[in-house]
Amino acid sequence: MNVSTHRKITRILISELDKLVSLPWIWTTIISSLIANLFLAAAFTSASAGLHETVGTQSTLDIGLASMVYLQAGFIILGILATCSEYTGGQMRTSLTTVPWRGLQLSMKHVALGIITIPAAFIIVLSGVLYPFIMMRDTPAVVELDVIIGTLAGATGYLTLTTLLSAAVGAILRRTTSTIVVLLTYYFILSPLSRDFLPRIRDYFPDTAGLYMYIPPSSDVIHGLTFIQGTGICMLWTLTLVIVATICHCKRDV
Template sequence: MIRAYGRAAATELAKLSGLPAVLATVLGTIGAAMVITGALAVSPVGADEPVAVVLQAVPYLQAGTISLGVLAVGTEYTDGQIHTTLRCVPDRLTVLAGKTLAYLAWATGTAVAALATGLLTTRVTLATRDVPVVTDGPPENIVGAAVYLVLIGLLGVALATLTRAVVPALVVTLSLILVVSPALDAITPHARYLPGRAGGLLYLPDPAPVLTPTTGLLVLLGWVVVTGGGAVAAFRRRDA
């Protein structure tokens, strides 16, 4: 079974490598990291700590990994290639495992590259302003940001599997993370249990802590597991 998953993942990696939308998303995310951190670092009222500047950019970068997650599944429904995929690999669990592993590889590389680019851009920008760079924040915050970016994109994988389309999955996932979560946060403290808010504790501390980074991670994983479980059940039972 492990060998089958490996072959499926290799096939899906090759498919994603050939998709212009995936390459554009990866390059766009890295480019956005450069532009956003550069703008934050050049601001006279911005932070002068590279890690702090990069962490401020993470909410914008999550759109990139969410898009990767949606594209990893949704594009095959757009052009009907899912039928060919299922004829070549009849075991649907293997197909989903391959797509998920391929997404994880692309998303991890994208997150690491974007955050590294952001750190480098911030350091260069602060140096050009002759701003003394203070000691960086805890490096585990950058690791937490990378983990968050990868995990939040898994919601895109699950919702694309459920909706069998790119646009609806993108709209639902991005709306939940970028619109609904901030709006509810201003209304009710229960918004902290939404995936974006809970997962955000992996890289940004809560001024009024109720959840810790560990419990925030568990809440985010809970969203991923429940949504992913529904996606797996739907994918295995219905027609392609």
């Protein structure tokens, strides 16, 4: 890669970062996800603390991760807003006038979104995990440090991949409401139902495969996949949709 190409990529990446950080809805979604996750963590912690018979054996880490299934909704919306927002009011025409390299422009948008999502996801997941540890500090629950670190890294990775996957679907459909309906319907209705009707292939869906990225070894969930397998499948889904989104973006007039 020559110097001019490197500078071009850097400029496009900085431009995409500037656009994302200037969107109020991006920060509203992140802050709302943080607040909602803390409320959920408090609710799950209170419910678990009320079960005096089982609180001694229930993993505090499991309680901290119980909100992940709901937390992913915020990151799905985050990814959708990142790509669909430019199609509102003809902003995409302006972007493509400034950056005519369509494939590179969309690729850098995903990279910029990942840069924003990784620290946001880590902080939000960490807050949810720390809350039950702090509130239930008198409960006899021993969790190894390497398990906690691995779980935090896996949960952060899953939320980041989910955000990028959602951004790719948003770039394909180009409509905020339609994309939100499609993805939330899949993640919260179709996928849970399919686990009963399609048990043999459920582990290969992006959300189910992503589950194995962060569930601790001591969890009651049956481990159908390893951490590496779950991560690989989730990454493959994300990469495939990003490629499809890039191809569609390059072939369209706008």
